[in-house]
Amino acid sequence: MTDRSPLERARDNVTELTSLAVTGFWLVALLTGQEWWLVALLVGYVVVVPLTELLYGDADEEAEDIEEADPAPSSDTGDETPLERLRCRYAEGELTDEQFERKLERLLETETLEDAEDATRDEREREFERS
Structure with missing residues (x-):
């Protein structure tokens, strides 16, 4: 098991937690008969979740994406075409x-x-x- 605190784990998974909160919010609105549940769904998934990812996204994933998008050619590896x-x-x-x-x-x-x-x-x- 890890020695990380719940706050650290929450900080690492903020986008997933935001998505879960948005889903819970619009589902509660839908099940309680609120007319604005669709607006909550759309705003949540189109604005809130992507904004959260932009602000708190994982820097390690960004570095991996950059490396995958532009791998440096190397004559030492057998990956050459x-x-x-x-x-x-x-x-x-x-x-x-x-x-x-x-x-x-x-x-x-x-x-x-x-x-x-x-x-x-x-x-x-x-x-x-x-x-």
């Missing part, structure tokens, strides 16, 4: 202009899974015809 690897090899001088263009053309031809399967099948047929 084939195009990025090809560009790096060309930039480092491993490939000539002709090799780069040929590999780039092949890569673009096999961009989708179906294209890759077609290219593999064509290559096997060419190898079979050669032998």
